[in-house]
Amino acid sequence: MARVVVDVMLKPEILDPQGQAVQRALPRLGFDGIADVRQGKRFELEVEGPVDDAALARIHEMAETFLANTVIEDFAVKVEETAEPAK
Amino acid sequence: MARVVVDVMLKPEILDPQGQAVQRALPRLGFDGIADVRQGKRFELEVEGPVDDAALARIHEMAETFLANTVIEDFAVKVEETAEPAK
Numbered sequence: 001m002a003r004v005v006v007d008v009m010l011k012p013e014i015l016d017p018q019g020q021a022v023q024r025a026l027p028r029l030g031f032d033g034i035a036d037v038r039q040g041k042r043f044e045l046e047v048e049g050p051v052d053d054a055a056l057a058r059i060h061e062m063a064e065t066f067l068a069n070t071v072i073e074d075f076a077v078k079v080e081e082t083a084e085p086a087k
Numbered sequence: 088m089a090r091v092v093v094d095v096m097l098k099p100e101i102l103d104p105q106g107q108a109v110q111r112a113l114p115r116l117g118f119d120g121i122a123d124v125r126q127g128k129r130f131e132l133e134v135e136g137p138v139d140d141a142a143l144a145r146i147h148e149m150a151e152t153f154l155a156n157t158v159i160e161d162f163a164v165k166v167e168e169t170a171e172p173a174k
Contacts, residue, residue: 001122007129022130022154031149033142035088036133042094043109046123055120062118
């Protein structure tokens, strides 16, 4: 079973109030030197069968239509190596 | 300016209703072959200055005390290469 990760982040031009809240809280908590924080979502998908081009194309479509709102969000699909790689 | 990513995911033994909702919706939307979905958070931190061991140690502490709830969540800190690498 292979793991595919879909990262969904707000586009850079979209205001990210969650990230701003985190960034503003950091100095109060004693953490300096962080210029910007953006918060997004991470989906870990356990894929049955091999992660070939067809499977990745399907996951890409799934991310585009369902996991991300592509009006305001960007997404990235990455294959993660697992202990038992896809054959 | 270097980018450091903190991924926060629920621990494997903790129920993830958000991920389950996504997983159950997928077959209805025509996507089969996904055995499991876990949903978590991704923080992208823009770090001022070099990302050396001291900076990473601070970010690790920040993630542990502030970004993740380590009772129920695991986190991972990763340095991402950017166009303008830290000097």
